[in-house]
């Protein structure tokens with residue numbers, strides 16, 4: 001799966017929009033993997049905790065932002081479901 005394929009009709013999906021709104025994207029190098037992992041999490045675990053979000057990101061290494069904004073964006077996307 002590619003991160004582009006999770007967009008809906010050419011529009012950002014919930015997690016993509018939340019990551020953008022939360023200023024969680026910097027260089028973008030890590031984001032294809034982040035988007036795919038978090039899209040799966042949102043589809044399968046609607047009440048994910050911060051720890052579960054961090055666990056879902058295991059294997060995706062961001063060298064720019066740390067993970068706080070990414071986790072915050074995921075919680076925002078979950079709250080909008």
Ligand code: FES
Pocket residue numbers: 024025026027028029030031061062063064065
């Ligand atoms: S945004 Fe640069 S590595 Fe994650």
